[in-house]
Amino acid sequence: MYLFICYPKCSTCKKAKAFLDSHNISYKERNIKTENPTSKEIKQWSKKILLKKFFNTSGIIYKELSLKEKLPNMTEEEQIELLSKNGMLVKRPILITENEIILGFKEKEYEGLL
Numbered sequence: 138m139y140l141f142i143c144y145p146k147c148s149t150c151k152k153a154k155a156f157l158d159s160h161n162i163s164y165k166e167r168n169i170k171t172e173n174p175t176s177k178e179i180k181q182w183s184k185k186i187l188l189k190k191f192f193n194t195s196g197i198i199y200k201e202l203s204l205k206e207k208l209p210n211m212t213e214e215e216q217i218e219l220l221s222k223n224g225m226l227v228k229r230p231i232l233i234t235e236n237e238i239i240l241g242f243k244e245k246e247y248e249g250l251l
């Protein structure tokens with residue numbers, strides 16, 4: 138069973154969830170706003186995907202905090218801590234399978250699960 142981390146009000150997350158449901162793919166859903174990815178999880182996932190890709194660069198909080206300018210000067214630990222403190226800074230949805238981590242929703246990537 139996969140882990141699907143999403144924000145239920147997000148239209149991209151809704152599309153990803155609809156894809157999973159329509160293809161009978163089993164998953165456990167987790168709300169990113171109420172249950173942020175932990176620093177331990179992010180550290181583990183960042184071994185497979187560059188840490189900077191976990192940031193929701195189009196999000197309001199990312200822009201309010203001027204992270205485009207600040208991230209290059211932050212350590213990896215500081216970035217992980219920031220992501221683990223606010224799920225809305227994290228790109229979503231996140232789909233965790235046995236072998237991979239998929240950030241965002243692109244139908245072709247999800248089709249690879251079939």
